[in-house]
Amino acid sequence: MQGVPVSDGFTVQTNALSAGGQQVSELASPVESAASDVIQALTGMAGAASGHAGLASALSSTAESGAETFRTLGVMYRYAGQGLAANASIYEGNEQAIVAAIAGTGDGP
16 A cells, blocks of 8 residues: 555555554563563562561562553553554555545546
8 A cells, every 4th residue: 555645745654554553562561571570579679678667668669559550551552552553444444435536536547
């Protein structure tokens, strides 16, 4: 497909947009894997610091908030990727409608 012109000098390449959506979605897994490693490390450090209540509490709290942050980030990557893929589908449908409309009027190639 050639792409859908949406403005002077700007064309949407639907295949690139769709592929980019997949790439963004795939970032969620490495983020979640890293999160697991970081949270295990913080939890282990909190256990090792059991003789220092303030430090152990801070490490435990950081592990909990870090877990939530990484989960949210993973969801955001998936959501953004799905949005990109959906937009690619919309642009592709619009492109097909434009081509069909041009073909119907006899103005096309």
